[in-house]
Amino acid sequence: MAKQDIFDDETFFEGYRKIRDNEANANILFEMPALFSLLPDMEGKTVLDLGCGFGEHCIEYIRRGAARVVGIDISKKMLEIARKENSDPRIEYIEMPMEDIGMMKTKFDIVTSSLAIHYVEDFSGVTSSIYELLSDGGIFLFSQEHPLSTCYSGNADRWIRDESGNKQYLKLENYSREGEKEYRWFVDGVIKYHRMFSTIVNSLIQTGFILERMEEPLPDEDILERFPQHSDLFHKPDFLIIRARR
Numbered sequence: 001m002a003k004q005d006i007f008d009d010e011t012f013f014e015g016y017r018k019i020r021d022n023e024a025n026a027n028i029l030f031e032m033p034a035l036f037s038l039l040p041d042m043e044g045k046t047v048l049d050l051g052c053g054f055g056e057h058c059i060e061y062i063r064r065g066a067a068r069v070v071g072i073d074i075s076k077k078m079l080e081i082a083r084k085e086n087s088d089p090r091i092e093y094i095e096m097p098m099e100d101i102g103m104m105k106t107k108f109d110i111v112t113s114s115l116a117i118h119y120v121e122d123f124s125g126v127t128s129s130i131y132e133l134l135s136d137g138g139i140f141l142f143s144q145e146h147p148l149s150t151c152y153s154g155n156a157d158r159w160i161r162d163e164s165g166n167k168q169y170l171k172l173e174n175y176s177r178e179g180e181k182e183y184r185w186f187v188d189g190v191i192k193y194h195r196m197f198s199t200i201v202n203s204l205i206q207t208g209f210i211l212e213r214m215e216e217p218l219p220d221e222d223i224l225e226r227f228p229q230h231s232d233l234f235h236k237p238d239f240l241i242i243r244a245r246r
């Protein structure tokens, strides 16, 4: 199955780094707090983080008491930053596509993945490997771009706007056409894999997971006051977060 390593593209990497350094970025404001709110007690636990990027989640798991954390990512550049900025003797960073985790031998108490799994074509293959890697009762907690976002391809404006350019309605297209979607994000040719909400949920159930919680995080009053641009999330959530148990 195809695997794209777009985060190692120089232009893409610089663009992505800039948005992650911006204090108004959606990861810091909504996605990370919502994901962390669903974490189980991490004291003494072993954790695998898939698509760990800069390692911000891995270091947070250590702060929360994890005994050992393995972060894997397909991108050399992302791991370079992780090793420089978020290292700890209890964290191991490994360059590896998550499609290959079936080769890993040790079990984990918790597997997480933040905004990375929509880059994977074979969702049910990866979730089956995660199920095998988890100890009994172990937790799989992941976020991904919301299915109402992954359905788009191309670069056309996704919004109907008023004369001042304010977003009024979403132009939803091809929600029920699953599979590879190519579009522009910093560079042309970025590939994501779109799955309908029902496909994601049914894959997890078929693998054997018990679904415990789902979130579609929204900004609170305080965030909206500081960053009113995020009110468009009330038209369409950007993220989907699911907590499942083996």
Ligand SMILES: C[S@@+](CC[C@H](N)C(=O)[O-])C[C@H]1O[C@@H](n2cnc3c(N)ncnc32)[C@H](O)[C@@H]1O
Pocket (backbone or CB within 6 Å): 003, 004, 007, 027, 050, 051, 052, 053, 054, 055, 056, 057, 072, 073, 074, 075, 078, 096, 097, 098, 099, 113, 114, 115, 116, 119, 120
């Ligand atoms: C949007 S970033 C998120 C990084 C980090 N999880 C976070 O939330 O800060 C997506 C990450 O997934 C990684 N990635 C994409 N496809 C992957 C794959 N097939 N296997 C492992 N990592 C992958 C990218 O290299 C990138 O670091």
